[in-house]
Structures are given as C-alpha cells and as structure tokens.
Amino acid sequence: MTVEVLYFAWMRERVGHPRETVQTDAATPRALIAELAALSEGHAAAFADGAVVRCAVDQVLTDLDAPLGQPREVAFFPPMTGG
Amino acid sequence: MVARVQALPFDLSAEMAGFGVGAGAVVTFTGVVRDDGGDLAALEIEHYPGMTEAALRDHGLTAAARFGLSDWRIVHRFGRIPVGGPIMMVATAARHRRSAFDGADFLMDWLKSRAPFWKREIARDGSASWVAARAADEDALSRW
Numbered sequence A: 001m002t003v004e005v006l007y008f009a010w011m012r013e014r015v016g017h018p019r020e021t022v023q024t025d026a027a028t029p030r031a032l033i034a035e036l037a038a039l040s041e042g043h044a045a046a047f048a049d050g051a052v053v054r055c056a057v058d059q060v061l062t063d064l065d066a067p068l069g070q071p072r073e074v075a076f077f078p079p080m081t082g083g
Numbered sequence B: 001m002v003a004r005v006q007a008l009p010f011d012l013s014a015e016m017a018g019f020g021v022g023a024g025a026v027v028t029f030t031g032v033v034r035d036d037g038g039d040l041a042a043l044e045i046e047h048y049p050g051m052t053e054a055a056l057r058d059h060g061l062t063a064a065a066r067f068g069l070s071d072w073r074i075v076h077r078f079g080r081i082p083v084g085g086p087i088m089m090v091a092t093a094a095r096h097r098r099s100a101f102d103g104a105d106f107l108m109d110w111l112k113s114r115a116p117f118w119k120r121e122i123a124r125d126g127s128a129s130w131v132a133a134r135a136a137d138e139d140a141l142s143r144w
Helices: A009-015 A029-037 A041-046 B012-016 B051-067 B097-114 B135-142
Strands: A002-007 A019-023 A054-057 A073-077 B002-006 B025-032 B040-047 B071-077 B079-082 B086-094 B117-123 B128-130
Touching: A002 A009, A002 A029, A009 A041, A009 A073, A019 A029, A029 A041, A029 A073, B002 B051, B012 B025, B012 B086, B025 B097, B040 B071, B051 B071, B051 B086, B051 B097, B071 B097, B086 B097, B097 B135
Parallel strands: A002 A073, B002 B071
Antiparallel strands: A002 A019, A054 A073, B025 B086, B040 B079, B040 B117, B071 B086, B117 B128
C-alpha cells in the first residue's frame, strides 16, 4: 500500500524532510518504523530511541503495536509539549 | 464551543464577548511565555495542521460532557512567540464554580501532554532547543 508519512519536531529535523510517500506492507506502526529507520542515517537517528516515538494513524493517536490497517497518513513525532 | 489554532496573538476580551451567557461561573486561563533562565528570547511552536484542530475540539467536547460545561473555548497559537506573549487560553462556563475550574484544569493537563504541539526554545543568541516532555505533566494527567 502507499502511505504518506509525516514527521514533526526534532524527528522531522533528523529525517531531513517533513513528509514522504512510502510503499509498505507493515502490519503495525512499529513494523513501519523498522522499515523507515533503514532508509537513511537521518531516519535511523530519528527512530533511535523507540521509547520517545509517538504515532498518529490518519490523525488519531495510535499505539505502536496496534494494527495499521490501510491508512492514508501516518505521523511520527516525539512526546507532545503543548499548553 | 470553539477550538482554534492560529499564529496571531488573541484578544482575551474579544474571545470572551458573548461567552457562557447564562452560566453561573466562567473560568479563563491564559498561558504566557516565561523566561526562567534569563536567556530565552521566544518559543517556536509547531503543530499538526488538521489533527491539532480536531484533537482540541474532541477534547473540548469530552470536557463539556464530563464536567457539565455549558460553553468552552480553546485557542492555541503556533509559530514564534516572544517572551511575555500569550501562548494559549482556555475558557469554561458552567452552572457552578467547581465544574468550571475542574473543566479548565482538565483541559490544561491534557493540552500539556496530549495535544499535538511541540515547543522549541529560541535563546537570545539564536540557538534553539526542543523542549522535552516533563514527567510531572504526564503525572498531572493521571489525576483524571
């Protein structure tokens, strides 16, 4: 499937761009992370600490081990710091 | 019942015009950029266009149902905000004070660690560093 992957905050900086289109058959966000981390050194750096990776699937916060389904858009970002 | 994300400053008095008419209690909170260490120039706030607005609205509706709010408003800015500038506001209206205070407190705790915003500190020398999530903010959310 074709998925639009978005990155925010320092993960975006490490990857080097805010979004990219990828082909994947990953079953979970965690499996997708493993594929993305292999794309470049920047991607690997962005995902180096799995404990701080948060994920939204089609703009809904989602557990990294939840079924990925057939999403249009998957976003990865560090813990949020609003307010 | 308004959730809004914007770059420009907001005007609290304009936001409150017509807010919570008929309520017995109205609470407002405004967050302001503060300089704890003496070398902060500004915050830069990033958000997730589309998701952020939807998440704010969902949570406002959740707070309204849980605390019996008759009206609520969340305004959160993004982009560069200098020290002393307003970052965000929440307002809640209810029949009684406790519901309005609790609703506002709940919304704030959620905004701190679950709303899709990321803060970066810009120092006076131009250097930038992302703000790390605080365990205390996560603990605060567990109260609810």
